[in-house]
Amino acid sequence: MNPSIPTPTTERFPVQIIGAGPGDPDLITVRGQNLLAQADTVFYTGSLVPTQMLQHCRPTADCIDTRSHTLETWLPMLRERVERGQRVVRLQDGDPCLYGALHELTAFLLKHEMAFEIVPGVSAFQLAAARLQVELTVPKLVQSIILTRVQGRTDVPGDEDLASLAAHRASLCLYLSARHAPDAQDKLLAHYPPDTPVALCYRLGWPDEQIHLRRLDGMAATTRETGFDRTVLYVISPALEARAEARSQLYSPSHSHLFRPSSPKS
Numbered sequence: 301m302n303p304s305i306p307t308p309t310t311e312r313f314p315v316q317i318i319g320a321g322p323g324d325p326d327l328i329t330v331r332g333q334n335l336l337a338q339a340d341t342v343f344y345t346g347s348l349v350p351t352q353m354l355q356h357c358r359p360t361a362d363c364i365d366t367r368s369h370t371l372e373t374w375l376p377m378l379r380e381r382v383e384r385g386q387r388v389v390r391l392q393d394g395d396p397c398l399y400g401a402l403h404e405l406t407a408f409l410l411k412h413e414m415a416f417e418i419v420p421g422v423s424a425f426q427l428a429a430a431r432l433q434v435e436l437t438v439p440k441l442v443q444s445i446i447l448t449r450v451q452g453r454t455d456v457p458g459d460e461d462l463a464s465l466a467a468h469r470a471s472l473c474l475y476l477s478a479r480h481a482p483d484a485q486d487k488l489l490a491h492y493p494p495d496t497p498v499a500l501c502y503r504l505g506w507p508d509e510q511i512h513l514r515r516l517d518g519m520a521a522t523t524r525e526t527g528f529d530r531t532v533l534y535v536i537s538p539a540l541e542a543r544a545e546a547r548s549q550l551y552s553p554s555h556s557h558l559f560r561p562s563s564p565k566s
């Protein structure tokens with residue numbers, strides 16, 4: 301435990317990095333909502349955080365969408381506002397510690413000696429499990445969860461190649477990988493049986509949410525058929541077997557959705 305890390309209080313943390321959760325505006329934590337309601341400036345990524353989330357802000361709060369910015373353009377704005385004595389929030393989708401460029405942000409804050417607090421959020425994999433109504437750690441079946449992604453524009457260290465992670469046959473939650481579904485499927489099939497259930501979860505918590513439950517050997521084809529190429533989380537897990545068996549009709553192409561019986565996309 302590092303004794304130099306101060307205890308969270310609003311006064312001592314001019315910058316709050318808050319996990320907004322995956323979509324539903326009420327899936328933010330109570331702490332996150334309270335801090336959002338006190339903010340003078342909120343930096344958020346409009347493509348990932350629904351604008352309804354900003355309903356928690358004061359009408360006078362300056363809400364800045366960073367989707368068309370680079371770190372080089374919005375971080376100086378953040379610093380300038382902190383120096384003016386403002387309470388500043390960085391609102392991140394899901395949980396800030398997962399694939400959220402948090403490392404770059406905290407490095408900047410530490411370099412410029414701006415105190416900050418991180419408020420956790422519900423990650424996409426947690427809402428997926430909730431929607432699927434499953435435990436991802438079923439005793440005697442699977443006791444580990446792997447959160448990972450395939451190699452895209454961001455390098456994945458060689459030791460974490462998907463094929464080697466697949467050897468564990470854990471509950472595997474695959475982020476940021478919809479554009480590489482055929483490659484991901486091939487690598488997963490190196491170790492998971494072809495009939496391992498996969499949940500393709502699209503925009504969980506958003507009004508157009510869809511969940512498709514399939515076999516692993518149909519993962520890439522389902523991705524292609526839906527046309528989804530972003531905001532997709534795949535959950536590959538033997539823990540979904542009970543769910544798949546109970547609803548075996550879900551393997552039928554005529555039953556694309558677990559929770560939404562009809563959709564213009566299917």
Ligand SMILES: C[S@@+](CC[C@H](N)C(=O)[O-])C[C@H]1O[C@@H](n2cnc3c(N)ncnc32)[C@H](O)[C@@H]1O
Pocket residue numbers: 322323393394395396397398399400422423424425474475476477501502503504505506530531532533534
């Ligand atoms: C930049 S990462 C951010 C992850 C986020 N920090 C979290 O904890 O969920 C974005 C990826 O997370 C997953 N994701 C985030 N929100 C999602 C949602 N509402 N539904 C499905 N997948 C989501 C997708 O794999 C998406 O490509």
